[in-house]
Amino acid sequence: MRSTSRTEAVPASTPAASLVFTTVLSHGPLTRTEIARRTTLSSAAVTKAVRPLMEAGYLVEGVDEEARSSLGRPANPVRVDGGRALFIGVKVTGDEIIAVLTDLCCRIRVARHLPLTDREPGAVLAAIAGLVQELLTEADGFGVEVRGLGLAVSGDVDRTAGVVRYSPFLDWRDVPLADLAGTVTGLPVTVDNDVRALTVAEQWFGAGVGLSDFALVTVGAGIGCGLVVHGRVVSGAHGVAGEIGHLSIDPLGPPCHCGNTGCVEAIAGDSAIVRRVREVTGLPVADSGQALELAHQGDPGAKEAYARAGEAIGRAIGAVVNVLGPQRVIISGEGLAAYDLFAEQIRDAFAASAFGTAAQCDVMTRPLPFEEWARGAAATAIQSFIGTDTY
Structure with missing residues (x-):
């Protein structure tokens, strides 16, 4: 497999240059005056920061074709040249691997899906390597080098060390994924928790753009939460900040795989809902799809299970808002397929x-397919490339 330079990076060697680049990336195209206003840097500091980035071709003047529909833009704003570099993002779920090829503006150019039949680290690594090779071949058609690989995995992930400490859905412990993936792909690798990776993408390119404080709550197989506080993605001293799925909200509730009882995830995660539907209906419900169908058919036991889940999620969101006071809470994840069944309970709880x-916090839903989670992984690789890790 081909390798790419591990030393070349965006020439954002100062905090001011990094701030300018990420501001233009998220909000651009912008004039220099607008950059100064958004960053609170002086005009001279903006000029000094922009110059090397333009000389290297990462920032250019003028509006690209994809942005020309924005009427009233000034004639010569500064923007990121998205075609200057490519990145690969990979999201690993319990039964599928999703990989995307993005440009420097994190726009998806190519996407690939691969069923995951073996969760053993070596098998997953081989599958990732195969997908990366496919996307490297696709990148040849763009005539641009792939500069980084981002991997997103659920659970306790140490981004600094590049180690998956514990991933319950993969049953992994202490897997040095960054080193392993770097060896087989030859690319610089960033490994992060999947919800935090998605939070980075939302902060830069999604519903969190322009917000200094917001939370992203994901519902589905697990219950996760990414936090942005004062413009920085928060991972905490031990790397597990935002794990609202393991808030114990019912001491007498069902056991959780983490060892506690009554956790939000043990009530509102997909498998927990399926178990609850089985218990209250006595039916051999195999998976969340069947549970969802049963609830939509009006089965009272199934509807109760989803209502219970919604109450748990709403209480967890209330706890986040009480503690951190974010401007917005974004609810996403594959579990939104059942949103009509528990939306009212989430709001009420x-x-x-x-x-x-705190009740005035903007709570919104944002359905995002798993390709967007892979895009989040690519966003972490872009972070590492431009030297602006916000942790």
């Missing part, structure tokens, strides 16, 4: 648990 004006 949130309103009941949010303290005072």
